[in-house]
Amino acid sequence: MSEFLEILVDKFMFKVATDRLYSAEGLWLKSEGNRVRIGVSDFFQQHNGDVAFAEIKAVGKEVTANSEVATIETMKVNVELPLPISGKVVEVNPVLSTAPEAINLDPYGTGWLAVIEANDWNAEKTHLLEPLSYFKKMKEDAEREINR
Amino acid sequence: MPGKKTFIKFVIVPCSGIGKTFGSVSREAAYIITEDLRQDDTQLVALAKLVMGEASAVETVSGNPTITIDGCKLACASKMVRESGGNIMQEFDVLDVYRRYKELRPDGIAELNENGVKLAQALAEEAAVTIDKLKVDTKVGQNA
Numbered sequence: 001m002s003e004f005l006e007i008l009v010d011k012f013m014f015k016v017a018t019d020r021l022y023s024a025e026g027l028w029l030k031s032e033g034n035r036v037r038i039g040v041s042d043f044f045q046q047h048n049g050d051v052a053f054a055e056i057k058a059v060g061k062e063v064t065a066n067s068e069v070a071t072i073e074t075m076k077v078n079v080e081l082p083l084p085i086s087g088k089v090v091e092v093n094p095v096l097s098t099a100p101e102a103i104n105l106d107p108y109g110t111g112w113l114a115v116i117e118a119n120d121w122n123a124e125k126t127h128l129l130e131p132l133s134y135f136k137k138m139k140e141d142a143e144r145e146i147n148r
Numbered sequence: 149m150p151g152k153k154t155f156i157k158f159v160i161v162p163c164s165g166i167g168k169t170f171g172s173v174s175r176e177a178a179y180i181i182t183e184d185l186r187q188d189d190t191q192l193v194a195l196a197k198l199v200m201g202e203a204s205a206v207e208t209v210s211g212n213p214t215i216t217i218d219g220c221k222l223a224c225a226s227k228m229v230r231e232s233g234g235n236i237m238q239e240f241d242v243l244d245v246y247r248r249y250k251e252l253r254p255d256g257i258a259e260l261n262e263n264g265v266k267l268a269q270a271l272a273e274e275a276a277v278t279i280d281k282l283k284v285d286t287k288v289g290q291n292a
Contacts, residue, residue: 050221050243053250075170075220075243100247104221 002108005135009142015042017108021125022134023084027069028108029116029128035090036121038083039112040072040103043138047145049074051103054096056114061089063116065124070113072103083116085124091115157191158237158279159212161229163219164195169254169264170242171219176260176268177242177275178217185276189283190215198228209234213286215275216240237286238278245271 004015016022020030026044030037045051053073063069069083092114095102103111118124129137162178165171182192191212197205210233216225217240226239246252246267254264 052243052246075168101221 005131007135007139007142009139010146012046012142012146014046014138014142015108016131016135016138018131020108021128021130023082023128024134024137025081026138027081027084029085029125031121031125032115034117034121036085036087036116036118037112038069038114038116040081040107041134041138042107043142045104045107045111047142048072048079049076051100054100054103054113056092056096057089059089059092063087063089069116081113084128085116085118085121087116087118087121089114090117156212158186158189158282159193159209159214159234160190160217160275161193161195161198161209161214161225161234162217163225163242164199165219165224167257168219169257169260170246172257172260173242173254173264173268173271174217174219174225174240176265177240177271180269180272181275181279185272186279189279195225195228198232206232213237213282215278217242217271217275237282238275240271240275242267242271245274 002017002019004017006013006015020028022028026041028039028041051072051074055071057063057069063083065086066082066084068080070081072079093112095110160178160181163171163174178192182190193205193208209229214229214234214236215238216229216236218225219242226236229236249267249270252263252267254267255261256264
């Protein structure tokens with residue numbers, strides 16, 4: 001069971017799961033042995049709105065660091081999500097083809113995007129944000145958005 | 149009243165989200181249903197009237213089968229109809245319809261783009277089919 005850092009910004013509650021790492025763009029990465037499960041943060045899904053479609057790179061595709069691993073189309077925008085590590089897609093969440101709203105309903109759980117077989121997780125994870133660092137960045141982004 | 153003929157109509161309640169493209173699609177679809185596709189079988193009720201508790205609007209939704217068209221997952225139209233004592237026969241969600249018509253990415257608010265109008269038309273046609281089916285199932289439209 002994940003624990004969360006939480007903050008209320010205006011009327012919006014944002015959660016950051018503490019058992020994983022993050023990219024600045026709002027992708028979370030959770031190590032599972034030599035594989036890494038990925039998804040989007042609560043702030044990402046709330047900020048971008050209801051997901052209409054989620055297109056993930058197919059199983060077997062090699063993805064280089066900082067190249068696109070998924071495109072999320074919401075009611076508001078199309079977002080291309082870069083993968084901050086390199087590796088091969090070994091699993092794609094089958095739920096998303098029929099129920100992409102899982103990303104909005106449970107971004108840290110059933111709304112996961114894919115599982116990556118990382119090329120060098122131990123080295124590449126050093127470029128990622130710890131939960132508290134992402135929490136601070138997210139808080140700044142959220143407050144900037146509210147005050148815009 | 150003896151001899152009075154009352155024709156029950158389906159009430160259409162769309163989203164009232166201002167400044168939202170999908171809300172605009174829901175309202176455009178409602179206009180197409182009530183003014184074009186099923187003019188004789190439907191009537192439009194503004195969500196804002198239900199929010200205000202306007203007596204005739206509340207009476208209309210509580211006394212007629214209702215179809216809601218929500219612009220987002222907050223589903224304000226459906227919630228307000230229920231709170232007003234309405235009987236929702238079918239809930240439409242613009243996002244769900246858009247998922248079936250991926251090529252019709254809507255844009256614009258005051259004026260929808262071509263895809264937005266086409267998406268509204270597609271939604272309205274789905275609603276018209278639903279109305280026809282419900283008419284058979286519930287005998288709505290016959291003399292009360």
